[in-house]
Amino acid sequence: MAITEPPKILTSRLAFEDSHRLERYLATGGYQGLRKALAMTPEQVAAEVDAASLLGRGGAGFPAGRKWSMLRKGPIPYLVVNGDESEPATFKDHVLVERDPHQLVEGVVIAAYALQVARAFIYLRGEFALGLERVQGALNEAYAHGALGRDIFGSGFSLDIVVHPGAGAYICGEETALLESLEGKRGFPRIKPPYFPAAIGLYGEPTVVNNVETMSNLPWIISNGAAAFTALGEGRSTGTRLFALAGHVRNPGVYELEMVKTTFRDLIYAPVLGGGILHGRELKALIPGGVSAPWLGPEHLDVPLGQDEVAACDTMLGSGSIVAMDDHTCVVRAAWRITHFFWRESCGQCTPCREGGGWLEKILRRIEGGAGREEDLDLLMDACDNIAPGVSWPPQQTTICVLGPSIPSSIASAIRMFRDEFLLHVKEGACPHG
Amino acid sequence: MSHLSEDVLARARELVGLYPHPRSALIPICHLAQEQDGWLRPEAITEIADMVGLTPAEVLGTASFYDMLHTEPVGRYLVSICTNIACMLRGAYDLLEHAEQRLGVRPGGTTEDGLFTLEDAECLADCGRAPCLQVNHRYFGNVTPEAFDQVIDDLTAGRLDSEVPTHGTLIRVRREGGLRVDGQQIAEERAAMAERRAEAAGGGGGGA
Structure with missing residues (x-):
């Protein structure tokens, strides 16, 4: 398959050293999508996003337009942006918040207008020290430019955006845990149903939670139209x-x-x-x-x-x-490291995840260190089965959130694909990769 | 006299004013307290609790959940080495071992001079430059053992003071503009919320 010339929707400004500044943003078409959106009705903006069939870019891939349509009509709805990017090996939002924060801010204002929300929060993982500076810097510039605050571009629509730092907890990427954290609590995922915070979200009020990349797509979609996006x-x-x-x-x-x-x-x-x-x-x-x-x-x-x-x-x-x-990678070690991560980041509410994660981590460490037993492979799969019955995909759930049921993914994959390598660890009493 | 400085208190009060519920300011204020002390001293926790309307135990209960909030002292520089999968595949554990030797401490430990605390961190979202690390949450990428030594030398000599501020992820974040001065809007929001809660508790109840 040939590689098509990549169209630049999200990364068009990254070549510029000052891609995070308002001047550069305005010189490259910035805030034109917002001006266009404000000339439309909120319903038309929402319909355009729905027509673009924009799938959420956070991980679950749920259509953003449908998420919006579920928002319960209430006097105080909130919009929350999920920028708690912590899924290991994921570093795209990191680039977006540091290098093109205005694109994110413009997207949030467009979404807030479509949803008729007066207050939005951008939750960024606390480790993004520069990202927090850059997003706040963009907000400050946007307020001064009239693109945010009271009576945006003379449209009569007002919005306030608060950038909120997390403090180091993978689980806060789960949207209900994120809301708990935003309320100043431990990041404990909430019991479902309700499955979406659209009915009961932040402070118990209707809330839409969207990912940073999802939001960053909106200026382009509104500027160029849904048809150009679906093309x-x-x-x-x-x-x-x-x-x-x-x-x-x-x-x-x-x-x-x-x-x-x-x-x-x-x-x-x-x-x-x-x-x-x-x-x-x-x-x-x-x-x-x-x-x-x-x-x-x-x-x-x-x-x-x-x-x-x-x-x-x-x-x-x-x-x-x-x-x-x-091909030099020890898959037992790779599965162990991933499991170690989940075990460490388990919030501790549900037994299968809190205890099961620890068991699995310990058994994998034993095998990798050469002290494993042949029956450990069955033991691993049995423990996985207790966390996610059937160890199938998508996983069955025994827990409040999907963190626990995600643990078996790497273990089951590694055993299914490389069973011999596990057995070699056991037989040789050492890692064959040294 | 309060433990937290006037500057921290003023910024903390501003944070409380940003949210429909004061408790939401808890984590950001903890970051401010760490800016001053490096960690959450008991005196700071008590003052934070007062500001957001909680008990010190509740503040500690929340803070202790989060990796970035420290309930014990840390060194002037917190060196967090990512060892998660993407960094591990590119030598993170060799780097960690080198760091342990260079600093003479294990992960979680602080050097005797109080300069460095070493941390074995989970994914820091900079995998394009693996192995990576953060010092006080400022990134360094493609870190070889030699590059690590250079960073430590530069930090010790104060040559990285502009790139690596002392603690606090909000140390250079200042909000300008915005509707925060509109205390009335926040007050109305809070009142409306309280009213609906009261209605739900009074009128909608009876199911128990």
Whole structure:
């Protein structure tokens, strides 16, 4: 499959050193989408976004327009932007908040207008110290420019945006945990239903929660129209997407690509993209959508990067981050490190996740260290089955949120794909990779 | 006299005014307190509790959940080395081992001179430059052992003071403009919310 000339919806300004400043933003078409939106009715703006079929870019891939349409009519609705980017190997929002914060701010104002929200919060992970500075800087410039605050561009619409820092907790990327955190509490996911905060969200009020990348698409969609957006991509996967490529590739980084028109092979091997596996080695396995996703092998390299196309392989495009692992990688160690992460980040509310994660981490550590037993493989799968019955995809859930049921993904993948390597650890009493 | 400085208190009060519910300012204010002390001293926790209308135990209960909020002292520079999958594949554990040797402490430990605290961190979202680390939450990418030593030397000599401020992720964040001066709007929002809660509790109840 040929790589199409990547259309730049989200990354058009990144070549500029001052891409985060208002002057540059205005010189490159900034806030024109907002001016156009304010000349439309809120319903027309929402309809345009719905027509663009913009799938949420946070990980779950739920259509943004449908999320908006569920917002309960109430006197005080809120808009919350999820910028708690913490899914391992995901670093696209990091680029957007640091390098093009005005694009995000404009998107938030457009969304707030469509939803008729007077107050919005941008929740950024606390580790984004520069991102927090840049987004607040953009907000300050936007207030002074009249693009935010009272009577925006003389339209009569007013909006206030507060940038809110997290404090280091993966679970706060889960939208109900994020709302708890925004309320000044521990990041405990809320019990479902309700499945969406559109009915009961922040402070118990109707709330829409959207991802940073989702919001950043809106200025372009309104400026160029939904038809131009749906002309890109294929099927349900419209527009472009930021793919964060990491691991054993020559050129790791964030690449904006048209949805579905590029394959894993293109992303990893094309000279203008990943540039191939480091040191000329072979690809052993790849993680397609954040570490919550089941792994794929070299036989899946020609799968197109689209939401449904990847889902058809019993995994997910998730947060759009792809990790390539070369043939020298110890898969037991890789599965252990991912499990170690989930165990450490479990909020502790639900037993299967809190205890099961620890069990799995301990068993994997034992195998990797050469002290494993052959029956440990069955034990691992049994513990996985207790967290996500059936160990299938998408996972069955025994917990309040999907953190726990995400733990088996890497373990089950590694055992299914590389059972012999696990057994070799056990038989040799050591890691064959040293 | 209060423990938190006038500057921190003024900015904290401003933060409280931004939210429909004062408790929402809890985490941001904790960041401000760490800007001053590096960690959350008990005196600071008591004053934060007063500001947001909670007990000190409630503030501690929230703060202790979050990795970035420290309930014990940390060094002047918090060195967080990411060892998650993307960095691990590119040598993060070798880097961590090197850092342990160079600093003479294990993860969680602080050097005797109080300059450095070493941390084994989860993904810091800079995987394009793996292995990466943060010092007081400022990024350094593609970190070789040699580059690590250089960073430590530069920090020790004060050569990175402009790139790496002392603690506090909000230390250079200042809000200008906005509707925060409109105390009335916030007050109305809070009143409306309280009213509906009271209605729900009084009128809609009876199911228990």
